[in-house]
Amino acid sequence: MKRTKVIDALQRTDYGSDITVMGWVRSKRGSKGIFFIALNDGSTIKNVQIVGDEANFSAEMLKQITTGACLSVDGKLVESPAAGQASEVQATRIEVLGTCGNDYPMQKKGQTFEYMRQHAHMRLRTNTFGAVMRIRHNMAMAIHTYFHEHGYFYFHTPLITASDAEGAGQMFQVTTKNLYDLKKNEEGHIIYDDDFFGKMTSLTVSGQLEGELGATALGAIYTFGPTFRAENSNTPRHLAEFWMIEPEVAFIDLDDLMDLEEDFIKYCVRWALNNCKDDLEFLNKMVDKGLIARLEGVLKEEFVRLDYTKGIEILQQAIKDGRKFEFPCNWGDDLASEHERFLVEEYFRKPVIMTHYPKKIKAFYMKIDEKNPVFDGREMEPTVQGTDVLFPQIGEIIGGSVREESYDKLMGEIEERNIPMKDMWWYLDTRRFGSCPHGGFGLGFERLILFVTGMQNIRDVIPFPRTPKNAEF
Ligand code: ATP
Ligand code: MN
Numbered sequence: 001m002k003r004t005k006v007i008d009a010l011q012r013t014d015y016g017s018d019i020t021v022m023g024w025v026r027s028k029r030g031s032k033g034i035f036f037i038a039l040n041d042g043s044t045i046k047n048v049q050i051v052g053d054e055a056n057f058s059a060e061m062l063k064q065i066t067t068g069a070c071l072s073v074d075g076k077l078v079e080s081p082a083a084g085q086a087s088e089v090q091a092t093r094i095e096v097l098g099t100c101g102n103d104y105p106m107q108k109k110g111q112t113f114e115y116m117r118q119h120a121h122m123r124l125r126t127n128t129f130g131a132v133m134r135i136r137h138n139m140a141m142a143i144h145t146y147f148h149e150h151g152y153f154y155f156h157t158p159l160i161t162a163s164d165a166e167g168a169g170q171m172f173q174v175t176t177k178n179l180y181d182l183k184k185n186e187e188g189h190i191i192y193d194d195d196f197f198g199k200m201t202s203l204t205v206s207g208q209l210e211g212e213l214g215a216t217a218l219g220a221i222y223t224f225g226p227t228f229r230a231e232n233s234n235t236p237r238h239l240a241e242f243w244m245i246e247p248e249v250a251f252i253d254l255d256d257l258m259d260l261e262e263d264f265i266k267y268c269v270r271w272a273l274n275n276c277k278d279d280l281e282f283l284n285k286m287v288d289k290g291l292i293a294r295l296e297g298v299l300k301e302e303f304v305r306l307d308y309t310k311g312i313e314i315l316q317q318a319i320k321d322g323r324k325f326e327f328p329c330n331w332g333d334d335l336a337s338e339h340e341r342f343l344v345e346e347y348f349r350k351p352v353i354m355t356h357y358p359k360k361i362k363a364f365y366m367k368i369d370e371k372n373p374v375f376d377g378r379e380m381e382p383t384v385q386g387t388d389v390l391f392p393q394i395g396e397i398i399g400g401s402v403r404e405e406s407y408d409k410l411m412g413e414i415e416e417r418n419i420p421m422k423d424m425w426w427y428l429d430t431r432r433f434g435s436c437p438h439g440g441f442g443l444g445f446e447r448l449i450l451f452v453t454g455m456q457n458i459r460d461v462i463p464f465p466r467t468p469k470n471a472e473f
Contacts, residue, residue, distance in 0.1 A: 003072075007043040010087060012077055019077045021048055021089055022097070024125060025069045030054065037065060039073065045131050045282045049080060052091035061096060067107055068100030068125070113460055120464060121473045128286065131279035132453050132461055135272060139448060140224070142271035143245055146264055147222045152247060155214040155221035157207030159228075162199050162423045170231045171202035172240075199423070203228035206442060207246050209365075209427050212403060215248035215438055216430050222247040224445075232468050236457040237337070237395065239446060241466040248440035254385045254402050257439045258353050261389050261398055262303045265351075265448075269295050272452045288454030294392060295452065301350040306343070308357045308383065309373040314347060315339055331375045334361045337395040344390045352390045356383040364413040366401040367439075387441065394451050400441025407431035 003020050004012070012019070023041030030036070033054045038047035050073050054062060065071065072095045080088040105119040106126055116123040123129045144154065160174050176196040183191045192200045207223040214221035223246040230240060247260070272280065273295055284291045315329045327336040335354075344352050356369055359382045366384035373380050389398035404410045410431055414421050421428070449461040459465040464473045 005043040006039065006041045006046065006048045009048050009077065009089070010044070010046055010085065012087060013079075015077055015079050015087070017077050018074070019089055020072065020074050021050070022072045023048070023070070025065055025067055025071060025100070026127075027067060028065050035062065035065075037071070037073075039071060040127075040130075042130055045127060045134075045278045046085075049082065049085060049088040050075070050091050050094075051078075051088055052094070057091075057094060061094060064096045064099045065094070066100055066102065066104075068104040069096055070098035070100070071095065072097050113457060117459055117465070124463060127282060129460075131282050132449065132455060133463065134279050135276045135453055136449050136461065138272060138276050139268055139445070139452060142268045142275075143222075143224060143445075145271075146267045147247065150220075152220040152222045152249075153214070153218050155211060155218070155223055157204070157210040157214075157223050157225070159204050159226065160197075160201050161204045162197065162201050163209065163427070164200075164202060164420060170229050171205060172228050172230050174201045174203060205229050206244065208248065208440065208442065209424075211246050211248040211440060212427070212430055212438065215250050215440065216434070216436055219251075220247070220249045234468055236459075237447065237450075239458055239462065239465055239467060242458075242462070243445035245443045245445060246440060248438065250436050250438045252402070252439050253437065254355065254387070254439070257400060257402060257441065258303075258305060258355070258387055261353060261387065261400060261441055262351075264443075265389065265397070266299055268448060269298050269452065273299075276452075283454050291454035294454075298351060298391075303351040303353050303389070304348045305353050305355065306348075307373070308354055309375050309380070311335070311339075311343060311352075311354055312375065314343065318342065318347070331380055332358050332360070340388075340390045340395045341392075344395075345392050349392075351392070354388050354390060355386065357386045357388075358382075359384045359413075362386045362401070364417055364419055365403050365410065367404045368409060368413075385439075389441075391447075391451055393454075394447050397447045397451065398441050398443045400439065402437070402439035405431060405435045405437050407435065 003022050006021060006023060009019060009021055021039060023039040026038040026040050026047050028035060028037045035052050035054055037050040039050050040047045073089060073091050074093040075089040075091040077087055078090050080086060106122050116126065124133060147154070164171060185191055192198065205227055207225065211221060211223050225243065226241055227244045228241050231238065280292055309331065312329060312331050319325065325338050327338065329335060329339050356373065359368060362384050366386045369383045369385060372382055385402040387400045388396050391397045404413065407428065446458050446461050450458055453461060455461050459467060
């Protein structure tokens with residue numbers, strides 16, 4: 001099919017040339033026998049204007065040109081007299097490739113995001129979702145480019161896993177068993193010997209453990225794939241199926257890790273500003289007036305590097321000064337998102353990398369700090385070299401850590417926490433055979449997209465969201 005994409009048509013200046021454009025009708029209006037159609041083909045947020053004289057076209061065909069209909073238009077490229085667009089198409093022939101009934105769900109402007117979620121299969125055709133999806137693509141390209149240019153290898157970890165060390169209780173099981181006829185042993189436990197893999201398996205909650213095997217062989221790897229969490233948290237920040245980027249690197253310490261986290265996020269944000277200008281301007285106008293300023297702000301700021309213990313001190317001082325929070329925040333508590341956002345949005349007003357969390361609120365594989373912190377004049381429990389990157393509007397965008405490389409210390413944690421390790425011998429081998437200092441992090445792809453688009457709900461930055469009680473489309 002001979003066709004010029006709208007994005008290219010708008011840049012062409014060879015006025016007078018023949019051109020064919022195809023796309024979906026955004027709107028059509030007429031005045032004094034002349035019609036104007038705004039046509040969009042998804043290649044850009046911008047529409048190309050199609051102009052024609054009604055007298056030259058069949059009335060029946062013109063009637064079919066309604067919002068949402070799909071057209072193929074032949075015509076001449078001409079310089080546009082209208083403001084805000086260089087060129088337009090003077091139509092000589094229009095073919096309606098697909099008519100669109102007036103029950104088209106994306107007919108009206110200004111529909112709520114909730115309404116659009118209920119019609120998520122068609123919302124991709126709207127300006128907002130087009131912009132979000134193009135930015136999403138761009139962020140994926142930025143991520144691959146960043147790691148490729150920095151010598152990381154794209155490493156594929158399995159989606160089906162037999163280990164439940166990380167995700168106890170929040171994993172989706174994978175089975176070919178007949179659920180209507182489950183065999184159980186004498187203790188009432190399901191027998192998996194005859195299941196597909198001969199053992200209980202689930203969808204992965206993270207590729208990190210296998211990623212560590214990659215990093216301790218290839219030096220530096222990253223994963224970029226879907227992960228699954230059956231956590232029943234109906235929040236605007238959680239999906240049951242989301243994409244995660246997990247770099248893992250040998251021979252780095254905590255400072256190197258934080259440098260990587262900061263450099264990487266800034267690279268992605270800069271990429272968006274450089275490559276997604278039209279879409280960002282649209283979102284800045286229609287969705288979030290502070291968006292572009294916030295993105296530029298992140299590039300200018302150095303991220304704050306904040307000890308957890310110091311963070312608790314700041315929060316407790318704020319409470320003494322009259323700031324109210326819904327949840328408590330004593331030393332040892334996991335921070336709630338209101339605490340994270342207070343630190344980022346009110347106290348520092350810039351991104352914060354928080355470190356040295358109490359060991360008991362973090363995962364078993366994090367490297368234990370040598371010295372225990374002192375809080376309120378007292379020595380506290382051990383802390384670990386975990387790093388959460390906290391962002392304005394989002395809260396936690398990255399969770400990472402230096403990994404415990406000592407076999408004995410790692411085993412100590414595993415035993416203390418009663419983690420089922422019988423299927424995890426392969427992971428422990430990283431610490432038995434040439435163990436090395438290493439670390440990495442997990443970035444939730446959709447949390448990054450939330451930040452970069454200014455969208456408010458994580459369900460609106462993935463084409464087909466999966467959340468509790470929702471697997472439509
Ligand atoms: P949270 O405390 O926000 O639930 P987490 O501590 O469980 O996150 P990690 O296990 O550290 O998250 O996962 C790494 C990153 O993956 C997080 O920083 C976040 O960006 C993202 N993430 C985690 N859970 C989800 C989810 N259910 N939906 C979307 N992104 C998620
Ligand atoms: Mn985390």
